[in-house]
Amino acid sequence: MPLVTRISGQLVNMKQQIEEVKSLAKQADGVFRTADLKRLGLTAYDIRKLLEKHVLERVRHGYYTLVATNENRSDAEIIARLFPEGVLCMYTALFYYGYSNRTPLAWDIAISKDVSKSRFKLDYPYVQPYYMEEHLLSFGVTDATYGDTVLKIFDKDRLICESIFFESKIDRETYNRAIQSYIADPNKNIANLLECSNKRRILKKVKDRIGIWL
Numbered sequence: 001m002p003l004v005t006r007i008s009g010q011l012v013n014m015k016q017q018i019e020e021v022k023s024l025a026k027q028a029d030g031v032f033r034t035a036d037l038k039r040l041g042l043t044a045y046d047i048r049k050l051l052e053k054h055v056l057e058r059v060r061h062g063y064y065t066l067v068a069t070n071e072n073r074s075d076a077e078i079i080a081r082l083f084p085e086g087v088l089c090m091y092t093a094l095f096y097y098g099y100s101n102r103t104p105l106a107w108d109i110a111i112s113k114d115v116s117k118s119r120f121k122l123d124y125p126y127v128q129p130y131y132m133e134e135h136l137l138s139f140g141v142t143d144a145t146y147g148d149t150v151l152k153i154f155d156k157d158r159l160i161c162e163s164i165f166f167e168s169k170i171d172r173e174t175y176n177r178a179i180q181s182y183i184a185d186p187n188k189n190i191a192n193l194l195e196c197s198n199k200r201r202i203l204k205k206v207k208d209r210i211g212i213w214l
Contacts, residue, residue: 017042018055025066030073031081034062060122075125079107082119086111087141087171088153089130089162091174096144097156099181100174110137110154110162130166140196156182157193164209165202183213 011045020040024032037047047064059065059078079086090108094100106126113131120129140158142152154162160182163170170178182188190210197206 014053017046017050017183021050021056022066029077029081031059031078032067032201034064037064038164061118074147074149076149076151077106079109079126079127080149080151082122083109083127084110085137085151086129087137088144088151089132089159090128090170093144093153093159094163094174094178096153097159097181099156099178101177102174105198108133113135130162136200139199140192156185156187157189158196160210161193161196161200161202161206164197165200165208179209179213183210 054067056064086109089110091104092108106128108128110130112134140155142155144153197203
C-alpha cells in the first residue's frame with residue numbers, strides 16, 4: 001500500500017509540474033531556461049524525467065521547449081527567442097531580399113563578439129554567427145518578417161556593405177549575383193551604402209566594387 005501511495009504521489013506531482021511548465025512556456029513565448037524551471041521548484045532529476053517522457057525537448061544546452069508546441073514552432077520563432085539581439089546577415093539576408101537564389105544552409109546572424117560562444121552550440125536550427133564589435137550592430141538595421149515572427153536584419157545597403165567586407169567568405173557566383181541585384185534594385189540607397197561603408201572602414205573598397213556600375 002505505501003508503494004502505491006508513493007507512486008500515485010509521483011504521478012500527481014508530475015502532472016502538476018507539467019501544468020506549471022505549460023504556464024511557463026506561455027509566459028516565455030515557448031522557449032525557457034533551466035533557471036526558469038528551477039524557479040518552479042524542479043530539480044535536475046525532474047527535468048530529466050520530463051525529457052524522458054517527451055514532455056520537454058532540449059533546444060540547446062540550458063534551453064527547453066514543450067514537445068507539443070515545438071512541433072508547430074518555426075525556425076524563425078526559435079531564432080527570435082534565442083538570439084533577440086542578433087541581426088540576420090550574409091546568405092540568410094541575401095536570400096530574404098531576393099539577391100540570392102541559394103537557399104541558406106544556416107541562419108547567418110551578426111552578433112556581438114562579447115557574447116558567449118556556447119550559445120551557438122545548437123543541434124537545430126543551424127546557426128552561423130558573425131562576430132562584430134557591439135557598435136557595428138547599431139546602424140543599417142531594419143526588420144524582416146517571417147510569418148508572425150519579426151527578426152532584425154541588415155537593410156539592403158548595409159547588407160551589400162557586409163557582403164563586400166566578407167567578400168572572401170561568399171562564393172563568387174552568389175557574390176556577383178548579389179552585387180548585380182543590388183545595382184538593379186530601384187530601392188537601393190547609395191548614400192546610405194557609402195555611410196555604412198565609411199563606418200565599416202571599407203569606403204574605398206566599396207567604391208571600387210560598386211562605383212563602376214553606377
